[in-house]
Amino acid sequence: MMTVPLDYYIILSAFLFAIGAIGVVVSRNLIVMFMAVEIMLNAANLALIAFSRFLKLMDGHVFVFLVMTVAAAEAAVGLAIVIAVFRARESVNADSLNLMKW
């Protein structure tokens, strides 16, 4: 059976990570920024799973489960804070967060 080589997974994961990182920087919508962060986390997850399968070890799988749990907790807290921000200023645009500047 032909399998996809490890490199492909790692390159895909690097691309996903880059897309996520650019998304956080470029996007002005807070919700989209959160989605971009999730893409970054999933890029790391993909790398972990690929390595884990390649090395025939289970540690990576366990790591991914915990990362997913953490990501869910983070998203829950994050969206709650976004709602609080929206209630305070009727906007989820990152440019509206300009109360404090140096």
Added chain:
Amino acid sequence: MVNLTPLLPELFLFCWALVVLASDLFSKRRSASLPGYLSLAGLVITGFLLIPAHDAYLWGGMFVSDPFAVFFKIIFLGAAFMAIGSSFGLAGRMTHHRGEYFTLILFSTVGMMFLASAKELITLYVGLELTTIPLYVLAAYTKSSRASTEAGLKYMIIGAVSSAVLLYGLSIIYGLTGTTFLQQITINLSIYWLSYGELGPAFSIALMAILAGLAFKLALVPFHMWAPDVYEGSPTPVTAFLSVGSKAAGLAAIVRIFVGAFIAFATPVMAPRDWGSTLAVLAAITMIVGNIVAIRQTNIKRMLAYSSIAQAGYIMVGVVAASNLGVSAISFYVFSYMFANMGAFAIVAIIAERTGSEQIADLAGFSKSSPVLAGLMAIFILSLAGIPPLAGFLAKYYVFAAAVQAGYTWLVVLALLTSVIAYYYYANVIRMMYLSADPNPHHIVPSFPAGLVLALAGIGVILFGLMPEPILKLAIAAASSFVF
């Protein structure tokens, strides 16, 4: 059956946090004192539970209780104690969710304690997240305040991005070494190095990703942009907890990973695969930017934010040294920094609560209206600046000595020059309090818990400056947890 004794302090504090939560639920009294005093008691009991701790490990070394972990746990407990002690005023004014506030601080402390004990990447990552997720909520705790929600959101996004970057670095390290245990990572990396004579660019990328991820948590320049905003917007006791507890937690992670696992790559001999010279540059720009930007701040929380960025730079000087002396020096540094910084923020919280102002200019004449508070503030500020009889001076001295010993003389010279700059803005606060002719209308008497915090911080700063031996002994023992 696994013997969970090494985990006892964490388990106890976690259960106690739930008790605190329940206590607020079932008590009919509308005051902050019940959950607050319960939390303080829980932290003290956890501290006692730490005393019999000796070298022990759980689950094949995932969780260790070595002197380094115990030392940092004492710092976390101390920071949480002082943060909660100075929160009574804030919590008293809350109409809702008073118990949750204290519970979240305790949860975050449990996360920090896990982090300090982690000797394995999964535990370390989860510990870091357990630390920061409650802090996101705490930063945004005053929901009605635009500044607080803004601070919470900024902290949240930066924190999520930095942990994603950190995780990406960890995943590459896992791929290279095939293990998540720090000790095994060291061994596998050396085997890799000996068999191939080269680690390839992947290792450099992983090193930089981990460094960047943790530098965000520690607010090192250029990863510091979030810190002043978050520190200014958050409720003041939370800011204090962020600036000490969360910073010490990030530092514990950096020391565990870089000094614990990547010690072989500390020196520039290993260039370009070394982290020592990169971290030295980060430390240098952190000290320069932190101290210079602090000068022009008018808001005292923002000034202290930049000051704590600069302090993180000084701490990094000790990490760069990557030696026995270096680790014991930074342990002592964080210990003394905890007292001084928590004390300073506690006073800011007391003043802001009474006068509603966080401006440095509004401290004018403070020495006449509230001489004791002004004196304490002066002591904390002088300790942060590193003036001789106080703990902050000895801490700086040891860190700089460690760096000189490791051959980073240029960094120490720079650190000394920037501490001279720091005298300017630190002295500015004291000048405002003592030399300004304006009368200050507010005679401020702190509440009992806040007074307790101030007394503790004041005693800590003075006592450990005059006789640092007991803490130094513990700090030296902490450094013995690492192999150099």
